Amino acid sequence: MKKHKSIVYQKFCNFIKNKKLFTKHKSVLAAISGGQDSICLLKLLKDFQIYQDLTVHIIHFDHGWRNDSKKNAIFIKNIANRWNFICHYETADKMLSEEDARMWRYTTMRKICQELKIKYIITGHTYSDKLETVFFNMMNGTGFEGLQSIQPEIQVSTHINIIHPLINVKRDETLDFCRNFCLPIWSDTTNYNRKIKRNRIREELIPYCKQYFNSNLEDSLSKFMQSANYDLDYLQERTYYLYYKYKHPKYVGINRTSFSLLSLSMKRRIIRIFIYHNTDIKLSFLETQEYIELIKYKNNQKKKISVLWYLYIDHEWIYLLSNKKI
Incomplete structure (x- = not known):
């Protein structure tokens, strides 16, 4: 060229x-x-x-x-x-x-x-x-x-x-x-x-x-964001690894027992990926926290996510079900 x-x-x-x-x-x-x-x-x-x-x-x-x-x-x-x-x-x-x-x-x-x-x-x-x-x-x-x-x-x-x-x-x-x-x-x-x-x-x-404060603000923030991106890339790879590891082999669900053993940070990431990948719905911070608390304490519960989707929690699995299947 x-x-x-x-x-x-x-x-x-x-x-x-x-x-x-x-x-x-x-x-x-x-x-x-x-x-x-x-x-x-x-x-x-x-x-x-x-x-x-x-x-x-x-x-x-x-x-x-x-x-x-x-x-x-x-x-x-x-x-x-x-x-x-x-x-x-x-x-x-x-x-x-x-x-x-x-x-x-x-x-x-x-x-x-x-x-x-x-x-x-x-x-x-x-x-x-x-x-x-x-x-x-x-x-x-x-x-x-x-x-x-x-x-x-x-x-x-x-x-x-x-x-x-x-x-x-x-x-x-x-x-x-x-x-x-x-x-x-x-x-x-x-x-x-x-x-x-x-x-x-x-x-x-x-x-x-x-x-x-800093006349070279753009360059300084660029270095900061680049460093943060490296850490985030690792976290993202780890999140996807665990997400696919804990997925239900047949249904749209993740293992509740394995999920409960994760750190709070990883729980947030996995539940957001779980919901987004299957519904295209992006959870807010407060919604993510609400679902994590629900998964932690409730059995045989369902939580409406949207008009079309529900989160269903049983003893061993966290399922994502369409409205028609509830």
Whole structure:
């Protein structure tokens, strides 16, 4: 592959090369907002097409949160037409909360990928986003996993992965990249609303910490997160080993006696994996604690997890049963 003068482009290509992406699957779905990070991503994809055959689909979501959201969508469509990208445009039917909007976006993207047989969803999340997410998670009382923040690649289904090729790129670098190539950027006014916690972390907390505590905050936290990731990788491997070891050979269940002998930390991890792998339900910290207490003291009890699923506890096994089987 020919050399490109941009450091950001080199980081992008190194990510693709290290992850061995696009060797078999030649289509991607890129989530684009129009801000500097996503426009930087589009330019990188456009340049990457010069050296490798790649079909780029882009998707833009109109949440209806801003008065200029329609103009924002037109801005994205014009860029897609100029660069010969296939554009998908989705509009929310009603006003959604931030969490509901997130679920809507990822459900829609998975559906499109399944229909078009696209393996990769690609977003413009940067290292700066990763750092902000760590701060945000810590403020909300995260567990150890919250330090992992945004991962380079996340498997969301058997045939679909989300990738973050700019995860080693800082926001300052994407802005310089856009300026160097004279790229148009859509300014999202909600990014300047200090009532939004993530914006306040970005605009106030991190600059304050850099000014008064550590001018090299990003590098220091990067080393800390890398060290934490090594420990978490080991814990994850150990958790899966025990989970499969204690699984029921026929039914959806785990051995209660073996489970009860584990440390509290391992119990939390195994019960979360047990529930998530079979129902796609992510337990909160309080829900996890509630189930552990139930397993510890109750026999022949059932606990409703959702409309479709129940946890059933007998003397020897912890079962996960569908509503129809209860």
